Amino acid sequence: MTANQNDPIQTLASWIMESSRIVFFGGAGVSTESGIPDFRSEDGLYHQKYDVPPEVILSHTYFKQNPAGFFRFYRERMLYPDAQPGPSHLTLAALEAAGKLSAVVTQNIDGLHQAAGSKKVYELHGSVLRNYCTRCGKAFSLNNLFQNTDDKGIPRCTCGGIIKPDVVLYEESLDQNTITGAVQAIHQADMLIIGGTSLAVYPAAGLIQYYCGHRLVLINKTPTPQDGAADLLIHGPLGSILSQAWQACLTSLAAGTSRAGKDGNCQ
Numbered sequence: 013m014t015a016n017q018n019d020p021i022q023t024l025a026s027w028i029m030e031s032s033r034i035v036f037f038g039g040a041g042v043s044t045e046s047g048i049p050d051f052r053s054e055d056g057l058y059h060q061k062y063d064v065p066p067e068v069i070l071s072h073t074y075f076k077q078n079p080a081g082f083f084r085f086y087r088e089r090m091l092y093p094d095a096q097p098g099p100s101h102l103t104l105a106a107l108e109a110a111g112k113l114s115a116v117v118t119q120n121i122d123g124l125h126q127a128a129g130s131k132k133v134y135e136l137h138g139s140v141l142r143n144y145c146t147r148c149g150k151a152f153s154l155n156n157l158f159q160n161t162d163d164k165g166i167p168r169c170t171c172g173g174i175i176k177p178d179v180v181l182y183e184e185s186l187d188q189n190t191i192t193g194a195v196q197a198i199h200q201a202d203m204l205i206i207g208g209t210s211l212a213v214y215p216a217a218g219l220i221q222y223y224c225g226h227r228l229v230l231i232n233k234t235p236t237p238q239d240g241a242a243d244l245l246i247h248g249p250l251g252s253i254l255s256q257a258w259q260a261c262l263t264s265l266a267a268g269t270s271r272a273g274k275d276g277n278c279q
C-alpha cells in the first residue's frame with residue numbers, strides 16, 4: 013500500500029495494522045508534551061542566567077573543569093522528576109504490548125518511555141535516573157543523587173568521589189551496546205516512525221540509515237533535513253497523531269475482528 017497524503021493518519025493506521033516490528037525513533041519533541049523543554053531551544057531567561065551555551069556546559073570538558081557550574085545547570089534545566097508520560101509515550105507502550113512495536117530508540121534521558129510501560133528502550137544518550145560515583149562506581153538513583161553535596165553543590169559519594177549522571181555528555185562516546193541494539197532493531201524493522209526530532213544531532217540521527225524498509229514515517233511539527241526521504245510525512249503534534257492512528261486501529265479491530273484476520277488492516 014502506498015502513502016495516502018490526503019489522509020495520513022488513516023495511512024499510518026493501516027501501516028501499523030500491517031506491521032509487527034515497528035521501531036520508533038524519537039527526540040526532544042516526545043518529552044516536550046510532558047512539559048520537559050528542549051534545552052537546545054533558546055529563551056531570554058537562559059541567556060540572562062548562563063554565560064555559555066548548554067552544549068558547552070553539557071560537555072565532558074566542562075564537567076571536569078567546572079562541576080559546580082555543570083550541576084547548577086543540570087539541576088535547574090535537565091531534571092523534571094514530576095514529569096509524567098505523555099500521549100506519545102503511552103501510545104508507544106500500547107503498541108509494544110499489542111505486539112506491533114519491537115523497540116523505542118530515544119535521544120531523551122528522562123526515562124518516561126519506561127514509566128509509560130515500554131520494555132525495549134534504547135537510550136542513546138543515557139538516563140538521568142542512573143548515576144555513578146566516578147571514583148568507586150557506586151550507583152545512585154535520581155532521588156539520592158543530591159542527598160550528599162559539598163559546599164559547592166556537587167554531589168558526593170560516601171567515598172568522596174563526584175557522582176556523575178549516566179548521561180552521554182558532548183565529547184563523550186555513545187554506549188556501544190546501546191548503539192548495536194538500536195542498529196539491529198532499526199535494521200530488522202518493518203516500519204520506522206521518526207518523531208519529535210529535528211534529526212540534527214549526530215551520531216544518533218545517522219542511525220536511521222540502517223532502516224531498509226519502505227515505510228519510513230516522519231512526524232514533526234517543523235520540517236527536517238530528512239523530509240524528502242519519508243514515505244509518509246506528517247507535520248503536526250506527535251502525541252495526538254500517534255494516538256489518533258492507534259485509536260483508528262483499535263476501532264476497526266473492534267468493528268471487524270473476523271475480517272481483520274483476512275485482510276489485516278484498518279480499511
Ligand SMILES: [Zn+2]
Nearest residue numbers: 145148169171
Ligand atoms: Zn564512591
